[in-house]
Amino acid sequence: MNQLALKKFFQVWAVVSLFSLFLTSCVTESSGSNHRKVDSEKALELHNQLAAGYVKNKNRESARLHLKKAFAINKKSPEATLTLAELYQLEGEMSLAEDTFRQAIRLKRNFSDAQNAFGVFLYTQKRYEESLEQFEKAAADLDYKARAEALVNVGRNSVMLGNNARARAAFEHASILDKRMSIPYLELADIHFQSQGFAQAKRYLDTYMNREQPNARALYLAIRLERIFGNKDKEASHALSLKNYFPYSKEYLEYKGSR
Numbered sequence: 001m002n003q004l005a006l007k008k009f010f011q012v013w014a015v016v017s018l019f020s021l022f023l024t025s026c027v028t029e030s031s032g033s034n035h036r037k038v039d040s041e042k043a044l045e046l047h048n049q050l051a052a053g054y055v056k057n058k059n060r061e062s063a064r065l066h067l068k069k070a071f072a073i074n075k076k077s078p079e080a081t082l083t084l085a086e087l088y089q090l091e092g093e094m095s096l097a098e099d100t101f102r103q104a105i106r107l108k109r110n111f112s113d114a115q116n117a118f119g120v121f122l123y124t125q126k127r128y129e130e131s132l133e134q135f136e137k138a139a140a141d142l143d144y145k146a147r148a149e150a151l152v153n154v155g156r157n158s159v160m161l162g163n164n165a166r167a168r169a170a171f172e173h174a175s176i177l178d179k180r181m182s183i184p185y186l187e188l189a190d191i192h193f194q195s196q197g198f199a200q201a202k203r204y205l206d207t208y209m210n211r212e213q214p215n216a217r218a219l220y221l222a223i224r225l226e227r228i229f230g231n232k233d234k235e236a237s238h239a240l241s242l243k244n245y246f247p248y249s250k251e252y253l254e255y256k257g258s259r
Contacts, residue, residue: 078108112144148178182211220251
């Protein structure tokens with residue numbers, strides 16, 4: 001190989017070597033970047049889960065600590081924003097909570113968790129038409145994991161607005177979506193009782209009481225149904241349970257006043 005050819009060989013070799021080094025560097029940096037991205041996403045998810053859990057347990061200080069960490073990773077995290085809204089609600093900062101709920105909904109398309117939670121917030125303030133709008137949006141999401149719960153909220157909200165037909169449809173739909181859920185049966189029993197569909201009310205209430213330890217509301221409804229059907233022994237048994245387990249409930253006071 002002459003000197004000129006040798007020179008060209010080394011030039012080509014140098015270019016190829018540099019190009020190979022560049023590619024290796026890019027792959028390494030890209031791989032590292034992806035790992036960092038995955039790690040950040042996992043950390044964000046963990047902080048969001050911890051913050052939400054602390055809010056649920058009313059541990060405001062720990063919730064705020066993890067929210068700060070979540071926002072440090074992503075200042076526009078929809079999930080962290082939702083939890084912050086719930087934290088404000090827990091602390092009685094209702095104006096801040098409402099603004100933050102709305103912000104969370106804006107940050108993520110079809111954010112059903114936020115819509116359902118905002119609906120609950122509005123419901124507690126007796127803003128029933130506004131809360132129903134949020135519940136209906138959440139319930140319309142076919143992929144929403146808590147869709148049955150949203151439908152129960154639609155039903156309860158509809159009862160408050162005097163729309164028993166929508167309420168009944170929502171509770172029936174919820175019972176189909178989640179067959180383990182018991183509360184729709186109590187709600188349906190109450191609706192049918194109010195419309196004097198006593199036989200249907202009894203069937204729904206029996207289903208509920210076979211699944212759950214009855215609460216004061218269920219026991220008082222059972223007392224009134226057994227009275228209508230003339231079953232004095234069962235009426236007395238339910239009345240005794242209401243007295244023993246819920247002596248300070250409004251249902252027991254109403255029962256005493258109705259005797």
